[in-house]
Amino acid sequence: MSFVHLFRRFLRDQGLPVTQQRETIAEVVFGTDGHLSVEEIEAELRQRGERIGKATIYRTLEMLVKSGLVAEHDFGEGFKRYEHLFGQSPIHEHLICTECGAVEKIESPELARLQEEQARRVGFLPARYRLEIYGLCAGCQAEGRTLEWEGLRCPVEMM
Amino acid sequence: MSFVHLFRRFLRDQGLPVTQQRETIAEVVFGTDGHLSVEEIEAELRQRGERIGKATIYRTLEMLVKSGLVAEHDFGEGFKRYEHLFGQSPIHEHLICTECGAVEKIESPELARLQEEQARRVGFLPARYRLEIYGLCAGCQAEGRTLEWEGLRCPVEMM
DNA sequence: GTAATTGCAAAGGATTTGCAACAGT
DNA sequence: ACTGTTGCAAATCCTTTGCAATTAC
Numbered sequence: 001m002s003f004v005h006l007f008r009r010f011l012r013d014q015g016l017p018v019t020q021q022r023e024t025i026a027e028v029v030f031g032t033d034g035h036l037s038v039e040e041i042e043a044e045l046r047q048r049g050e051r052i053g054k055a056t057i058y059r060t061l062e063m064l065v066k067s068g069l070v071a072e073h074d075f076g077e078g079f080k081r082y083e084h085l086f087g088q089s090p091i092h093e094h095l096i097c098t099e100c101g102a103v104e105k106i107e108s109p110e111l112a113r114l115q116e117e118q119a120r121r122v123g124f125l126p127a128r129y130r131l132e133i134y135g136l137c138a139g140c141q142a143e144g145r146t147l148e149w150e151g152l153r154c155p156v157e158m159m
Numbered sequence: 160m161s162f163v164h165l166f167r168r169f170l171r172d173q174g175l176p177v178t179q180q181r182e183t184i185a186e187v188v189f190g191t192d193g194h195l196s197v198e199e200i201e202a203e204l205r206q207r208g209e210r211i212g213k214a215t216i217y218r219t220l221e222m223l224v225k226s227g228l229v230a231e232h233d234f235g236e237g238f239k240r241y242e243h244l245f246g247q248s249p250i251h252e253h254l255i256c257t258e259c260g261a262v263e264k265i266e267s268p269e270l271a272r273l274q275e276e277q278a279r280r281v282g283f284l285p286a287r288y289r290l291e292i293y294g295l296c297a298g299c300q301a302e303g304r305t306l307e308w309e310g311l312r313c314p315v316e317m318m
Numbered sequence: 319g320t321a322a323t324t325g326c327a328a329a330g331g332a333t334t335t336g337c338a339a340c341a342g343t
Numbered sequence: 344a345c346t347g348t349t350g351c352a353a354a355t356c357c358t359t360t361g362c363a364a365t366t367a368c
Binding site: 016017019021022051052053054055056059078 | 346347348349350351358
């Protein structure tokens, strides 16, 4: 449970109070390896018998993101998702299945290095990366599903 | 003005009418190499003396995205941006300056290839990529600006 | 002529904000 | 005690949708 320690340290460093709500929300976020939506966090809190307002969840998540312990994602669903970075490389890709919504993580030091290199080549100082690949996951392929909207696309050779 | 031709062709192929509004909106989108927000598109239309409703803009953009001629982006500003892909590789990275908001594009076939490779390695069928690097652009660095929120981050070595 | 689009205004959904009551230091 | 947080509801912002009038084919 070292993450509680880290978050507390962050709050202390910022001169902010360590409240029960903040710790509870952090426990939920650090207790899942997936990508949580605010709605999912709310549900988990309800299940634990905690009654914490939505506004507090948003405010705590903002803090967790600022601390660098949690990453914010937008997979194009119309809302955000949150993922703790505890014990994993902050630089990793996401493979997002457009059919079933599954999100798989892959780490590639090679890819990370290449990205950094490309950015610095044009004088850019990189701080944060976002690598997402949308497509069809192995499971959906096995079930014979195809990329629905892909049929409408004008292929590049048209141009 | 070949893009008008392409968009028309797409509409015909779909059995949809080619309206004046659709062509005008397409002209605006294809007339800029940057990343336009809906608000910016509206402003440009107003400047041209065109009076087109916001709903029509959204509906036309949806169509342009489906056609594959335009890409939709979310740079975390709370709204979407649109970029035409006419004459450029659909696979390119974005370097986004968190201080001045500038967006620079870079193309890296090497990076694209590596990404494809990584995805396929785990049985994933890639269709669409998203590569964004957030940080400080060369211009802001020259002016001595720093990454404001970066100071709050817990470095990885804490974990 | 028929079917689809347009434009307006209203609805929708996620996130933020104001403010009085409350908790952490 | 003092400062900052919490929770509720209202507000906000972007985007979508319903529907009568209009336009493309």
